[in-house]
Every structure is written in structure tokens, then in C-alpha cells.
Amino acid sequence: MAELEPLREDWERALCIVAHPDDMEFGAAAAVARWTGQGKQIGYCMVTSGEAGIDGMHPEQCRAVREQEQIDSARLVGVHQVEFLRQPDGILEYGVPMRRLLAEVVRRHRPEIVITGNFRDTFGGTALNQADHIAVGRAVLDAVRDAGNRWIFPEQLQGLLEPWGGVRQVWAAGSPESRHAVDIGDTFDDGVASLEAHRAYIEGLGWEHFDAGEFLEGFARQTGQRFGSALAAPFEVFPLGWGSED
Numbered sequence: 001m002a003e004l005e006p007l008r009e010d011w012e013r014a015l016c017i018v019a020h021p022d023d024m025e026f027g028a029a030a031a032v033a034r035w036t037g038q039g040k041q042i043g044y045c046m047v048t049s050g051e052a053g054i055d056g057m058h059p060e061q062c063r064a065v066r067e068q069e070q071i072d073s074a075r076l077v078g079v080h081q082v083e084f085l086r087q088p089d090g091i092l093e094y095g096v097p098m099r100r101l102l103a104e105v106v107r108r109h110r111p112e113i114v115i116t117g118n119f120r121d122t123f124g125g126t127a128l129n130q131a132d133h134i135a136v137g138r139a140v141l142d143a144v145r146d147a148g149n150r151w152i153f154p155e156q157l158q159g160l161l162e163p164w165g166g167v168r169q170v171w172a173a174g175s176p177e178s179r180h181a182v183d184i185g186d187t188f189d190d191g192v193a194s195l196e197a198h199r200a201y202i203e204g205l206g207w208e209h210f211d212a213g214e215f216l217e218g219f220a221r222q223t224g225q226r227f228g229s230a231l232a233a234p235f236e237v238f239p240l241g242w243g244s245e246d
């Protein structure tokens with residue numbers, strides 16, 4: 001029996017909330033391409049614009065470059081709705097202000113699935129995670145429940161917004177605790193293209209001979225072996241509305 005279980009696909013709307021432009025593309029974008037290909041509606045919400053991500057470029061200039069790269073990248077996997085909350089890159093804090101921001105986004109989008117990045121302390125072994133990823137992931141888990149409670153952040157509900165308690169699961173892409181996965185064999189190339197769209201960022205990393213395809217294939221093959229397909233993407237599932245057995 002395969003070690004990783006298949007993710008559920010009986011849903012219509014998902015919202016991806018991550019800290020930075022490029023967070024979705026380092027592993028999850030091919031899965032997004034699969035789901036948009038099935039006709040599902042997926043939106044992206046970037047908490048920062050990754051403006052502190054390129055050493056040789058001032059944040060003011062970098063913000064515009066990275067937002068455009070993210071919009072282009074998203075389009076390649078069938079995502080046409082990308083929003084930026086423009087919180088300060090690199091110094092995000094988990095807490096009530098962040099939960100308030102994210103609850104408002106969840107109330108507007110009304111998704112069934114919310115996808116974020118890995119927010120465990122590491123990516124496995126000693127590969128340390130980054131502070132913004134951890135802050136955002138923790139706040140996402142809280143905000144999806146806040147969104148459903150009309151007495152939490154009630155000032156958001158004065159106009160057209162309603163509480164939204166319809167989020168059934170939160171998925172953390174690339175978590176070392178992943179016990180679920182999805183086959184990305186058919187959309188792997190779209191995922192590679194979407195990472196390549198972050199041209200200025202990748203150049204700025206200064207990794208010599210970085211090959212997006214090779215990089216992504218390594219992880220996808222490893223996950224595939226544990227899932228029973230050639231290429232797969234891993235997710236940690238936090239159940240909310242479907243019950244813990246899922």
C-alpha cells in the first residue's frame with residue numbers, strides 16, 4: 001500500500017495564501033495546474049510582494065517586478081486572480097492583526113480548500129524553514145476558523161461580507177509531515193514554466209546553472225515513489241469540515 005494517501009478532489013473553490021511570490025512555484029504549482037484543468041477555481045493571495053528577496057534590487061523596484069512575475073506565473077497554471085496584501089517581506093508576525101487580514105480574505109473568497117506552504121520548523125532534516133512561512137501558515141489555520149465566527153472581527157461584516165465557515169481542509173504544500181499527495185504527471189511542465197516565470201528572482205539568487213525542471217523533478221520523483229505515481233506533490237492535511245478521518 002502506498003505510504004501517501006490521495007488528496008480529495010470533490011471541491012470547486014480553493015484559495016492559496018502564502019507569504020511570498022514564488023512560494024507556490026517551489027513545488028505546488030503543478031498541482032494547481034491539475035486542479036484548474038479540472039475546472040476548479042483557484043485564487044492566489046500573497047501576504048508580501050517578496051520585495052526583500054533580491055539582494056541587488058531595492059525593495060521599491062523589486063515589489064513591482066515580483067508582483068508582475070507572480071501574475072505571469074499564476075496565469076501559466078490557470079490562476080487569473082492574484083492579490084497582494086503588501087505586508088512587510090521578511091518580518092511578518094503571527095498574531096491577531098495577521099489573522100484579521102487573512103480572515104477578511106477568506107470571507108471574500110469563500111473557498112472550500114485553503115492551501116498554504118509548509119509551516120513546520122524545517123523542510124525535513126535540518127533544512128530550516130523561513131520565519132514568514134511559519135507566521136503565515138499558523139495564521140491561516142486560525143483565520144479559516146475566525147472567518148466562520150460572526151463575533152470575531154465583526155467590523156468586517158458591516159457591509160456585504162458574511163461569515164464563511166465553509167473551509168473544509170487546510171493543506172500545507174511540501175510539509176515534511178505530509179501524509180497526502182496528488183499526481184502531477186500531466187501538469188509537471190506547467191509547474192516548471194510557472195517557476196521559470198520568476199526570472200528576476202531566480203537570477204537574483206545567484207544559483208549557478210539553476211534548472212527549474214531538474215530542481216522540481218527531484219522532489220516530485222521522491223514523492224511519487226511514496227505515492228505510487230511517477231511524479232507527485234506532497235501536502236499535509238489539516239481537517240476542518242470533513243472530519244478527521246479524511
Ligand SMILES: [Zn+2]
Nearest residue numbers: 019020023133
Ligand atoms: Zn517564501
